Amino acid sequence: MATPVRWIQERLPVSGEDLRELTNEPVPNHLKRWWFALGGTPAYLFVVQIVTGLLLAVYYKPAAETAYESVRFITEEAAYGWLVRGVHKWGATFMIAAVILHQMRVYFTGAYRKPREINWMVGMCMLICTLMLGFTGYCLVYEQLSYWGAAVGANIAGSVPVVGEWMKMAMLGGDGFNSQTLPRFFVLHAAVLPTLLTLLVIVHIGIIRVQGVTEFEFGDEPEDEPKYFNFFPEHILSELIIGLLLMVVLTALACIVPATLGPKADPLVTPEVIKPEWFFYVAFRWLKLFTGTVAVLSTGFIVFIMFVWPFIDDWIRRKTKYPEASVWIGIVGVLLIILLTVWEAVVAH
Amino acid sequence: MTLKEKRTILIVLSGLFLASLVFVQKLEVARRYEEAGLSPHSVAIPASSRQCVDCHIQGTPGIVDHWRGSTHALKGVGCVDCHRADEADADAFPHYGYTVATIVTPRDCAVCHGEVAKEFEKSHHAAGGNILASLDNFLAETVEGAREPFNPHSPTPGKAVDMVNGMASAFSGCQQCHGSKIALLGTDGGMITVDELQPDENGRPTNLDALAKVVKDESGRPRFHAGTWPNTGIGRLNLDGSRGSCSACHSRHDFSPRRARQPENCGKCHLGPDHPQKEIFEESKHGIAYRDLKDEMGLDGDSWVLGKDYSHAPTCATCHMSGNIRNGGKITHDPGERISWTNRPPVSLVMDTDINGKIVKATDPAERQKLIADTAEAKRTRMKAVCSNCHTPDYVNAFYKQYDDLVILYNEKFAKPGKAIMAALQDQGLLTPTQFDEEIEWTWFYLWHHEGRRARHGASMMAPDYTHWHGMFEVAERFYMEMIPQARELADHDGGTAGAEVHRVIDEILARPEHRWFEEGAAEQMAAIRKAMEERYGQGGPAAKKGGEGP
Numbered sequence: 051m052a053t054p055v056r057w058i059q060e061r062l063p064v065s066g067e068d069l070r071e072l073t074n075e076p077v078p079n080h081l082k083r084w085w086f087a088l089g090g091t092p093a094y095l096f097v098v099q100i101v102t103g104l105l106l107a108v109y110y111k112p113a114a115e116t117a118y119e120s121v122r123f124i125t126e127e128a129a130y131g132w133l134v135r136g137v138h139k140w141g142a143t144f145m146i147a148a149v150i151l152h153q154m155r156v157y158f159t160g161a162y163r164k165p166r167e168i169n170w171m172v173g174m175c176m177l178i179c180t181l182m183l184g185f186t187g188y189c190l191v192y193e194q195l196s197y198w199g200a201a202v203g204a205n206i207a208g209s210v211p212v213v214g215e216w217m218k219m220a221m222l223g224g225d226g227f228n229s230q231t232l233p234r235f236f237v238l239h240a241a242v243l244p245t246l247l248t249l250l251v252i253v254h255i256g257i258i259r260v261q262g263v264t265e266f267e268f269g270d271e272p273e274d275e276p277k278y279f280n281f282f283p284e285h286i287l288s289e290l291i292i293g294l295l296l297m298v299v300l301t302a303l304a305c306i307v308p309a310t311l312g313p314k315a316d317p318l319v320t321p322e323v324i325k326p327e328w329f330f331y332v333a334f335r336w337l338k339l340f341t342g343t344v345a346v347l348s349t350g351f352i353v354f355i356m357f358v359w360p361f362i363d364d365w366i367r368r369k370t371k372y373p374e375a376s377v378w379i380g381i382v383g384v385l386l387i388i389l390l391t392v393w394e395a396v397v398a399h
Numbered sequence: 400m401t402l403k404e405k406r407t408i409l410i411v412l413s414g415l416f417l418a419s420l421v422f423v424q425k426l427e428v429a430r431r432y433e434e435a436g437l438s439p440h441s442v443a444i445p446a447s448s449r450q451c452v453d454c455h456i457q458g459t460p461g462i463v464d465h466w467r468g469s470t471h472a473l474k475g476v477g478c479v480d481c482h483r484a485d486e487a488d489a490d491a492f493p494h495y496g497y498t499v500a501t502i503v504t505p506r507d508c509a510v511c512h513g514e515v516a517k518e519f520e521k522s523h524h525a526a527g528g529n530i531l532a533s534l535d536n537f538l539a540e541t542v543e544g545a546r547e548p549f550n551p552h553s554p555t556p557g558k559a560v561d562m563v564n565g566m567a568s569a570f571s572g573c574q575q576c577h578g579s580k581i582a583l584l585g586t587d588g589g590m591i592t593v594d595e596l597q598p599d600e601n602g603r604p605t606n607l608d609a610l611a612k613v614v615k616d617e618s619g620r621p622r623f624h625a626g627t628w629p630n631t632g633i634g635r636l637n638l639d640g641s642r643g644s645c646s647a648c649h650s651r652h653d654f655s656p657r658r659a660r661q662p663e664n665c666g667k668c669h670l671g672p673d674h675p676q677k678e679i680f681e682e683s684k685h686g687i688a689y690r691d692l693k694d695e696m697g698l699d700g701d702s703w704v705l706g707k708d709y710s711h712a713p714t715c716a717t718c719h720m721s722g723n724i725r726n727g728g729k730i731t732h733d734p735g736e737r738i739s740w741t742n743r744p745p746v747s748l749v750m751d752t753d754i755n756g757k758i759v760k761a762t763d764p765a766e767r768q769k770l771i772a773d774t775a776e777a778k779r780t781r782m783k784a785v786c787s788n789c790h791t792p793d794y795v796n797a798f799y800k801q802y803d804d805l806v807i808l809y810n811e812k813f814a815k816p817g818k819a820i821m822a823a824l825q826d827q828g829l830l831t832p833t834q835f836d837e838e839i840e841w842t843w844f845y846l847w848h849h850e851g852r853r854a855r856h857g858a859s860m861m862a863p864d865y866t867h868w869h870g871m872f873e874v875a876e877r878f879y880m881e882m883i884p885q886a887r888e889l890a891d892h893d894g895g896t897a898g899a900e901v902h903r904v905i906d907e908i909l910a911r912p913e914h915r916w917f918e919e920g921a922a923e924q925m926a927a928i929r930k931a932m933e934e935r936y937g938q939g940g941p942a943a944k945k946g947g948e949g950p
Contacts, residue, residue, distance in 0.1 A: 143424065147416075147417070147420055150416065151413055151416070151417075154409060154412060154413060154416070155409060155413075158405050158408060158409045158412075159402070159405060159409075160405075193434075194434070195434060307428050310431045310432055310434070310435035310437060311435055312431065312434035312435050313434070313436075313700070313701065316702070319701075323430075325430070328420075328423050328424065328427050331423065374400045377400060377405065377408065380412075381408065381412065384412045384415070384416065385412075385415075387416075388415055388416055388419045391419060391423055392419050392422060392423060395422070395423040395426045395427065396426065
């Protein structure tokens with residue numbers, strides 16, 4: 051054995067065998083299907099966001115006086131700044147889309163059922179974390195739309211009964227958008243939420259390792275083939291291919307449809323059309339359908355239902371004659387999300 | 400439900416979700432591009448103008464295209480909103496269910512832009528049409544053309560010309576900048592203008608007899624006198640009694656603020672031998688910086704405040720009209736608000752103005768004090784607020800000292816003496832009452848109207864070549880080499896007391912210290928120059944004996 055390897059092993063007593071055992075977790079054959087690799091995709095995109103986010107943070111200056119100019123500098127002057135910003139922007143869109151697709155897969159395959167209820171709820175926390183990352187990141191640009199998007203977001207938070215005003219204060223660092231707001235959003239976006247999401251990813255994967263991957267049989271599996279294959283390198287290679295493909299698509303999008311920069315935020319001029327980022331269209335349209343507190347409470351109620359869905363589903367399956375009700379509810383839910391999102395996208399107000 | 404069935408559901412829903420995502424992203428990207436000014440804004444055509452657009456997109460697509468790119472279109476202001484007319488208006492006519500007028504006047508624009516219209520009304524721009532009673536107009540109508548049409552004196556092969564319009568130079572020249580007196584064609588072939596229509600305070604004609612004489616086509620549309628319309632002169636005299644044309648600067652039909660902010664826009668009129676402000680700007684450091692940096696100046700921005708949105712370079716609009724951080728971003732549509740000298744007349748005047756914006760010419764200090772509503776100093780302070788975005792107070796004050804000195808030098812050395820000589824010739828009856836029929840009248844006109852203005856404008860906007868070679872040098876040459884000899888020739892020709900009086904005036908002027916060199920010579924100064932030339936180049940040379948070869 052070469053001396054440097056021995057030197058390391060004397061200090062870190064981990065053998066190659068141990069590493070192989072750690073990574074060679076056998077995973078069920080259904081994971082060979084591409085659509086079962088969607089859980090790894092958001093994780094991969096999260097890494098892309100961290101790397102591009104760190105690069106952006108080198109130049110970004112989180113203050114009302116400097117934020118817009120620093121984003122303009124990144125976009126127009128810093129070497130490859132436009133590319134990094136473009137990948138970061140499209141990466142966010144892809145990450146949220148991948149999370150939604152992963153959640154749909156978990157939902158429709160019933161992979162949240164006992165004993166995986168906790169991991170579903172961890173996943174829900176990750177979804178909220180990801181959406182919050184998107185919201186805070188959007189606000190940091192400090193262009194007209196992002197500024198007013200933040201103002202509207204804060205007002206929505208403010209309309210939550212009892213704790214609303216406190217939430218709004220905590221969010222903005224005052225009654226309205228002020229000099230404390232952008233640094234606050236920046237700390238949330240670049241430190242608190244990524245750390246939280248990293249911890250949740252660890253817990254999420256940890257639970258999967260403890261419980262094992264849900265096993266599915268489609269009925270067309272060959273009898274004479276093993277039911278499991280190695281996580282490393284086979285499944286990791288699949289994930290890597292998806293990752294590289296995503297990188298190509300992200301880079302292409304960043305080049306073809308680069309991140310733009312609207313006019314600088316002007317607190318005195320309300321834009322004619324205020325819209326959040328696309329992933330909040332559904333909630334935005336929903337809120338417009340109802341008035342004030344009803345809208346906010348109903349949104350909160352839906353999120354709560356999503357959180358505890360494994361238990362509701364369990365109750366439905368045990369107590370009713372409709373064991374597959376979750377599938378039909380899911381279909382209605384997804385169609386509703388698509389409808390509300392497209393609706394908000396096509397109308398001006 | 401089998402796993403395979405669930406898989407099918409999942410594939411369909413995921414497909415739908417991804418398709419909706421692509422669709423939403425497409426809209427989102429389009430919106431972002433629009434917001435960033437990278438694509439034209441989407442325009443919703445107002446219902447009232449839908450019919451106009453549908454028809455004019457075929458007939459005059461350029462108008463519709465321009466309008467589509469305008470802020471008006473973005474804000475839902477359509478054709479009818481501006482062209483709408485009252486049936487009682489002199490130029491109103493029915494047009495596909497609407498009563499409209501062809502010409503949109505400042506009175507129409509004032510419906511939405513009231514404050515702007517008020518500022519404009521006070522401005523010298525709005526009085527541009529006063530040229531109709533000026534020397535310039537006499538030049539165009541009589542000297543260059545003829546007030547009455549006349550017969551051609553030989554055929555024009557290929558064109559049937561039976562009459563020469565002697566007003567052509569005035570119509571196509573002067574009035575396209577200064578503004579025409581808009582006229583409707585009368586049944587007797589005459590012109591029906593604001594003078595005949597006598598509009599009331601709402602712009603409606605009160606002289607119905609004149610109105611009845613207006614020639615109309617079969618659809619009821621009144622016919623304009625071809626010499627007075629089309630016209631976008633800035634001081635246009637409109638049928639409704641209003642003065643001016645907003646589209647002089649805010650070209651129809653896109654009314655682009657970007658264009659109005661660029662010096663080329665002002666250059667339609669502010670150029671040429673008599674007031675080359677555009678060329679002067681181009682020669683100045685300001686113009687040089689503008690040419691280099693115009694792409695970074697945010698000319699398209701909704702807000703265009705000096706010191707906030709840009710500081711790269713000024714344009715005409717920056718100094719004379721636009722907002723800056725020192726004045727709270729206040730825009731003015733009276734460019735005279737920041738001008739402290741008028742360099743337009745033969746002798747420059749201090750821009751102390753009365754309540755109507757007219758220059759106070761009274762000489763008695765107490766009377767001046769009584770009449771002045773806005774002092775030249777206040778105007779200069781407003782201009783200094785612009786300058787101070789980039790220059791220190793000492794720098795700005797020193798510049799103004801240089802500028803004042805040049806204007807006063809021109810006034811005292813050439814303008815006032817020139818005026819005195821012309822007055823002496825006039826008073827002594829050595830000139831006919833008609834202008835421009837004697838050489839000295841052309842000489843004097845060139846001196847103040849062309850060269851004198853160039854010198855003063857050059858100094859006002861930091862263009863050294865225009866101040867000196869195109870300005871004071873030519874003023875001096877014109878004064879000493881043409882005006883004085885021509886005046887003396889007229890005096891000699893008279894040979895009597897009148898001529899003697901003119902000689903006396905000239906002698907008195909030339910005896911002044913600043914003119915003494917001309918008749919007494921400047922031997923001492925020439926010797927000093929010759930000595931310096933010899934030291935610098937090793938020889939004085941034959942040219943040096945006559946004053947050197949110049950720099």
